Every structure is written in structure tokens, then in C-alpha cells.
Amino acid sequence: MADSKINEAQLDAQLAQLEQARPWSPRVMSKFETFIRSAADFDLFRVNPVQFAAERAIAEAEGLDIFLHAAKVGLFEMDWHVVCPHCGYVVDSMHSMSQLRPHYRCPTCAAEDDYALDDYIQVAFSISPLVRDIQYHHPELLSVEDLYFNYRLSKDVLSPVPALPSWRDLIMHITKDLRYVQPGENVTAEFELPPGDLRVTDGRACLQLSMTDEQNDQPSVIPIRLVDGKFQSDDLRMQPRSLTRYTAENQPVQFGFDLARELPSGRLTIELDNRQDHRSALWIFHPGQLPIPVLVLRPGLSGKKLLTTQTFRDLFRSEVISADETLSIKDITFLFTDLKGSTAMYEQIGDAKAYFLVRQHFDALSRVIRERNGAIVKTIGDAVMAVFDNPADATSAALEMIDALNQFNRTISQELILKVGIHRGHSMAVTVNERIDYFGQNVNIAARVQALAEANEVYITADVFDSPGVCDALKAHDVVAAEALVKGVSEKLHVYKIGHHHPA
Ligand SMILES: [Zn+2]
Known part of the structure; x- marks a missing residue:
């Protein structure tokens, strides 16, 4: 049941734009339009795109994409909000990432916390008031019960006591x-x-x-x-x-x-x-006298997940962290690549031809990174730095990159040979040169681990190897455990060298 007015002209025009934005799977657009037209007001307020996709049997990556593109064309408004882990209320809500700060005091329960981008910083999407006016666009008109139990309380808090309904x-x-x-x-x-x-x-x-x-x-x-x-x-x-x-x-x-x-x-x-x-x-x-709860949220679009989504990086390049702030990420996976012997290649075939090949190699790698739910942070010479939410995705991406490049090599006279390294851990997200970048020891380690790799090899650290799904991703490959001393790290690193693919 729709309980509010729709601006038909606006909706039609923006849906047409959305339809053009990328190819969508069958029925995704119609499910999306039905949602905008007939969902209850509350359901169009701070939509959790991960839940939206799950409830409609849409792949999660496509679910994120449709909301990001919908925000880009103006159907939805992107909302960054910080949820208090101890009361579940929205501590702060903003339209831009640049307004995020690392430390908050909850206005509802007065808990003070440092926030990382992983959990309690969430991104949701509310229908634009220009498309459909919903009552949650006007919190001042809500009943006080609606204000406190719907508008200000996060929708995604799970009950800490399973016996209680919510x-x-x-x-x-x-x-x-x-x-x-x-x-x-x-x-x-x-x-x-x-x-x-x-x-x-x-x-x-x-x-x-x-x-x-x-x-x-x-x-x-x-x-x-x-x-x-x-x-x-x-x-x-x-x-x-x-x-x-x-x-x-x-x-x-x-x-x-x-x-x-x-x-x-x-x-x-x-x-x-x-x-x-x-x-x-x-x-x-x-x-x-209840102990202070540490609430858990339903799976959703955390700030970290958004930063590791290539579509966000592509569509919202100007969305950055405030220049004065450093935001913490508890756990993120870094993947570095480099080309073996590229200096010699520039020497042999000349800058223009070599650069043309390098560009094509970037295209191949970025396709794989996108398909594996990662995002490119930057390229450094012939090297790529990418981030992933999920270490298993990063591992699969590394193997597919090598395959993709070997395929590509069959079409050219010159061989491009990749070396890849992966590591995961805590990091700091900052804005450098108007772009989001990452700093910290784990970034350095990921780069050093990449430098261990030889032709067509992937090196991953034990932290990556021990992550869920990684062994599965590696099952058709030679895996050799090793210890390595790398510059800037005093202790030996436990690493795994991933070699050739077994013929089936
Ligand atoms: Zn609170």
C-alpha cells in the first residue's frame, strides 16, 4: 500500500536514466520500480541495500549497484549514519562521507566511542523527496513514538536476546x-x-x-x-x-x-x-541494572564495504573523507600487483606500444577486481593497489588476474607477466590528492609481500590464508608455506606462495 504521492514525471525520467546506467539482470528494474511505487513509507526510509537484495533474490553486488546508480541519478539519497553500539540509536546522519568523524558521543545514551568504518558506520538510501514524499522526510511531523522507535532507532539492530522479538x-x-x-x-x-x-x-x-x-x-x-x-x-x-x-x-x-x-x-x-x-x-x-549491550547489526552496507565497491569509487569520486580526519578500518584486504620486467619491455618495444599494453592490462585487472567485489585504490606506475572486503574474493581475483593476463598474452607478441601480493588487517583511511587512500603497517606489508612474488605467482600472508573461503579458492593450485623477512617488519612473516594451476 502506498501512503504518499509520487511525482510520475520525475520517476519516469530517472528510472529511464537508471535503466541506461548499466545492463541489469532480468526483473531487477521492475522489482525496483515496484518497490518505489508500492512500498510503505517506512520501507523507503534508510533502505539497507544488502537486505533489499536478499529479500528479492537479487545478487548482492547488483543490489548495491542499483542503489548507487539510483543515488547518482537522484532517485534515492545516500545517507551515512553512525549507529550507537550500546543503544542502537542513530548518533549522527549525514549526506556526505566528508562529514564523518572518528569519535562520537551518542546523544541518546551518552556513550562515547571511536568508530571504525567496518561496523557501526552504515550507508543507507532514502527515497528522494522529489520522487516520492514520505512522512520520514518530515520528522517534525511524526508522533513522538514514531520519532523515537522508528526514525531515530536504527532499523538494523538485532535483538541481543533471541527470545525477545526485537x-x-x-x-x-x-x-x-x-x-x-x-x-x-x-x-x-x-x-x-x-x-x-x-x-x-x-x-x-x-x-x-x-x-x-x-x-x-x-x-x-x-x-x-x-x-x-x-x-x-x-x-x-x-x-x-x-x-x-x-x-x-x-x-x-x-x-x-x-x-x-x-x-x-x-x-x-x-x-x-x-x-x-x-x-x-x-x-x-x-x-x-542491565549490563551495557554491544549490539550487532544485520548485514548491510558498512562504510568499509562501500569503499571496497568499485561502483562507488567510479560514481562518487568527489566523496572523500574530510581532510582533517583519519578514519579507522579494523579489517580490510589489500591486493598489490606489479608487472615483471616492464622496464625491459619499454626498452624493447618503445614507450607508446608498451604503454598501450599496460593500459590494456589495467583494463583486464579492473574487470576482475570489479567482478570480485573489490575496488582499485590507485595505480602506481605499472602497479595496481586494490581493496577488498573479503579476503577470499581478493584471492580469487589474484588467480583470475593471472589467468586473464595469460589469455591476453596469446593475442600479443610481448608477454605481460604479473606478480601479486595480498595481506589483510587494520588500516587508516584518509584523503590524499582528493582521493581516498590507505595508510598503516598492513599496507606496507601487502606491498612487501607482493615484492616476494616471481612470474605468475601470488603471495598471501597467513592472515589471508587462514580466512574463510581462501583454502577453497586455492584448491586447484600449488601452495607452499614459507617464512620471509621483509623491510620494515622486525619479525618473520608467515606467507604462502601460490603457484601454478593444476591441469584438470
Ligand atoms: Zn547510544
């Missing part, structure tokens, strides 16, 4: 009070509370009251004012405070509250005075 239900269960407070309005909320934490937020500021094991004999009264997006109180025991709480695994989590205090448990009255010239969305919830 995280959303658990959030609703611990909600003590939820209402809009008009400018100048005073509200009073009364509770009877056991020991544990009570939090108050308006979606920007957050305060915490911690009930101790002591029981009060008369009600505690907490006066609070909302001024300029901040909580204030005349209760002098209410102070800005950093607190540590622990997860079930006993990992510390830092919280930075605008105001916090301890008080005996029992009867409590909160008096809130909204001294702002705009409405406040007040939410009071009671995590009590």
Missing part, C-alpha cells in the same frame, strides 16, 4: 515516559524506581540518575531546565559527569552525561521546564 520491543519495554514538551511548558513525571540507571534525553542532551541500593523515605524531586539544547538544574548534586559502565563481557564503556547524580531508590519526581523556543522530544528510559 530490540525495538525491548526499548519500548524500558520506556518510562515519552512526550513532546512545548516551548515554555512544564511537565512532571513520577516514578517508583528500584536500584539502577534512569536516563533522560531530548535526542541531543542526555542526563542520568543512578538509583543506589539505599531506599529513600520521602520522594526525591529533580528539577531540570532545557536551555539551548542542554539540561540545567538547580540541584547542585546534578553535575556533568563521565561514568564507566560495563558490558556483559566486562568491557568498560565510557559515558559522558550532561548532568548526572546518584540518589536513593524509591519514589522520584522529575520536573522539566522547556525554556527553549522550540518543542522538545522528551524520552525517559530505565536501563536499570
Whole structure:
């Protein structure tokens, strides 16, 4: 059921553009159009493209592609959002990657975290208001329940307790009070509370009251004012405070509250005075003594996955990380290639012919990288640096590159011989020369491992070899374990040399 208006002319024009963008598998375009026309408003808000594809039996890579192209032609708007691992609320949402920062404080629960591009930085797609107007384009018109339980809460949080239907239900269960407070309005909320934490937020500021094991004999009264997006109180025991709480695994989590205090448990009255010239969305919830959860999200388009998607690199070249920021990636796979003996080739056949061949070799490699869900970071002379989300994809890509080049060699008089290296690990993503690039020891190691390879060889590190799916990808090849000392790394590296393909 469609609950909002569609701009037919706009939709037709942009669907036509999308159809031309690349060849699509049968039925993909029609599934996409049906979705835009008939999905409920909420389903068109922050669409998770991985889930979209899975639910419609569309290959994941094509699912990502259709949303990236749809964003490019203006059907959808790309939304980078940061999800709080401890409450599941959207900490920040932005239209451009350049607005991302590595450190956030959650406005809903006050948890402070450093964010890596792997997990809690997600990319989703909302229908453009020019194509179809949905109610989530106008959060100010939503009911306060819709605002907190649909709009601000990530759609992708999985329940940490399998017996419970959803995280959303658990959030609703611990909600003590939820209402809009008009400018100048005073509200009073009364509770009877056991020991544990009570939090108050308006979606920007957050305060915490911690009930101790002591029981009060008369009600505690907490006066609070909302001024300029901040909580204030005349209760002098209410102070800005950093607190540590622990997860079930006993990992510390830092919280930075605008105001916090301890008080005996029992009867409590909160008096809130909204001294702002705009409405406040007040939410009071009671995590009590629950350990701090570390929430898991459904598979989706993480920032890392987007960066390792060639279509994103092609369509959104100007999308970069802010020049002042360095974003961490916990685990990414690097593949380096180089051509053997290219200097001699330039010497033998001349620059123009040699460069022509090198260009064709780049085309062949980039086809393989795209097909294996990777992205080219840059070329350095005759060398290619590429990134992959999945080490098994990188390994298959390396083997297919060598095959592709051997095929290509049959059509030319000159032989192009490839040497490939792969490594995975933590890295830092930055912008250099208006392009996203990667830094860190693991990038250096990947380059050094590539330098170990001889003609038609792939070297992978033990970290890659031990990854899921890699052994399968290698099963028709000679694999030799070795140890290598490389420049800049003090310990010997465990590496594997992947040699010739066994004839079937
Ligand atoms: Zn939070």
C-alpha cells in the first residue's frame, strides 16, 4: 500500500536514466520500480541495500549497484549514519562521507566511542523527496513514538536476546515516559524506581540518575531546565559527569552525561521546564541494572564495504573523507600487483606500444577486481593497489588476474607477466590528492609481500590464508608455506606462495 504521492514525471525520467546506467539482470528494474511505487513509507526510509537484495533474490553486488546508480541519478539519497553500539540509536546522519568523524558521543545514551568504518558506520538510501514524499522526510511531523522507535532507532539492530522479538520491543519495554514538551511548558513525571540507571534525553542532551541500593523515605524531586539544547538544574548534586559502565563481557564503556547524580531508590519526581523556543522530544528510559549491550547489526552496507565497491569509487569520486580526519578500518584486504620486467619491455618495444599494453592490462585487472567485489585504490606506475572486503574474493581475483593476463598474452607478441601480493588487517583511511587512500603497517606489508612474488605467482600472508573461503579458492593450485623477512617488519612473516594451476 502506498501512503504518499509520487511525482510520475520525475520517476519516469530517472528510472529511464537508471535503466541506461548499466545492463541489469532480468526483473531487477521492475522489482525496483515496484518497490518505489508500492512500498510503505517506512520501507523507503534508510533502505539497507544488502537486505533489499536478499529479500528479492537479487545478487548482492547488483543490489548495491542499483542503489548507487539510483543515488547518482537522484532517485534515492545516500545517507551515512553512525549507529550507537550500546543503544542502537542513530548518533549522527549525514549526506556526505566528508562529514564523518572518528569519535562520537551518542546523544541518546551518552556513550562515547571511536568508530571504525567496518561496523557501526552504515550507508543507507532514502527515497528522494522529489520522487516520492514520505512522512520520514518530515520528522517534525511524526508522533513522538514514531520519532523515537522508528526514525531515530536504527532499523538494523538485532535483538541481543533471541527470545525477545526485537530490540525495538525491548526499548519500548524500558520506556518510562515519552512526550513532546512545548516551548515554555512544564511537565512532571513520577516514578517508583528500584536500584539502577534512569536516563533522560531530548535526542541531543542526555542526563542520568543512578538509583543506589539505599531506599529513600520521602520522594526525591529533580528539577531540570532545557536551555539551548542542554539540561540545567538547580540541584547542585546534578553535575556533568563521565561514568564507566560495563558490558556483559566486562568491557568498560565510557559515558559522558550532561548532568548526572546518584540518589536513593524509591519514589522520584522529575520536573522539566522547556525554556527553549522550540518543542522538545522528551524520552525517559530505565536501563536499570542491565549490563551495557554491544549490539550487532544485520548485514548491510558498512562504510568499509562501500569503499571496497568499485561502483562507488567510479560514481562518487568527489566523496572523500574530510581532510582533517583519519578514519579507522579494523579489517580490510589489500591486493598489490606489479608487472615483471616492464622496464625491459619499454626498452624493447618503445614507450607508446608498451604503454598501450599496460593500459590494456589495467583494463583486464579492473574487470576482475570489479567482478570480485573489490575496488582499485590507485595505480602506481605499472602497479595496481586494490581493496577488498573479503579476503577470499581478493584471492580469487589474484588467480583470475593471472589467468586473464595469460589469455591476453596469446593475442600479443610481448608477454605481460604479473606478480601479486595480498595481506589483510587494520588500516587508516584518509584523503590524499582528493582521493581516498590507505595508510598503516598492513599496507606496507601487502606491498612487501607482493615484492616476494616471481612470474605468475601470488603471495598471501597467513592472515589471508587462514580466512574463510581462501583454502577453497586455492584448491586447484600449488601452495607452499614459507617464512620471509621483509623491510620494515622486525619479525618473520608467515606467507604462502601460490603457484601454478593444476591441469584438470
Ligand atoms: Zn547510544
